[in-house]
Amino acid sequence: MTARVAHAEDLEAVLPVLRAARADSPLGVQLINPDSGALNELLRAWFGMENSSLIIAEVDETIVGLALVQQIDVNLFSDIAYMHIEALYVDNEHRRRGVGRALMHQIAVVAARCAGERVVTMPLTGARSEQRFLSGLGFIPAGSRRIAETAALLRRLEQPAGGRDKRVRGIDELIARRRRSRGLPETPPRGLSLVDLADRAERTDRADQDGASSSMQVNREVQTRRPDSSATAIS
Incomplete structure (x- = not known):
């Protein structure tokens, strides 16, 4: 098993794992359609963004895990630069075999090269196993998400x-x-x-x-x- 930063030619093989990751997200149909026909274009657009990196894990040259990360520079709401993990996912058949640790190691290397002082993540699945994995690596809670439908929010605000x-x-x-x-x-x-x-x-x-x-x-x-x-x- 190996983990590395992906190249453009890896994107096609990443799509099945990315679809599985989207299907496993707790946000579900509120935000995600796992079978989106535009997924290929969206992935390529994201891959081409500045400060974005795609990290993949392979077993026998088959991609079994991925991580989407972005470098966040100092801004109005952050006094330090940090690496934000948009997604970290390992397929069910290869979990608890060190794939997640290998992906996280590559993320830490990329963060160090970009002078990121912190690594920040929003757990993708919210599963207890994922929470335990992050806690074991020293991650602590910081904030949470809330969601509302735009139409419903506008109706509330008009009252x-x-x-x-x-x-x-x-x-x-x-x-x-x-x-x-x-x-x-x-x-x-x-x-x-x-x-x-x-x-x-x-x-x-x-x-x-x-x-x-x-x-x-x-x-x-x-x-x-x-x-x-x-x-x-x-x-």
Whole structure:
């Protein structure tokens, strides 16, 4: 088994392994069609990009693993140059035979030649075996991905952020809670706006509170009033 940086003439033989890697990705149909007819063109376009490298592992001159890496220079979000692993994949039949380590060794060599101070990767499959492999080589977690459909995101963004919608929901909940406490149906009567109903509920609450306060004051006065001397019993 050997691992090396691929050449242009290796690209055709890389395609089957690349399709298997795409099919094994946890992103699935959300981002990936393993049988894409444009895969050959996409691979050649990526191979021709500046700072990109394709590393392959071979057993008996058959490609059994690959790594797609890119050199990232110092930029607004990174104070150091690093090597980013876009994909690292070994086919099922040749796993746990040192193929992954050989690929990673070549990646480290390429990173050192490019003065990359770090090697960064987003695990392709997310499998536990892959996580253990990376942890055994000293990789630690750093960040995560989130995904959303563009159309769904636009619909969410077109809705008001909090504001009136949030206030209406709050008023609706307030009305339902007040009506339940009074044993009334939760559906409000027609002809009144939510704001009117909320004001009515608040006025009712204030009236209840004022009534309770007055009752407490009267009770307090009764309790603290001195007994009438004429009503004193003499035994």
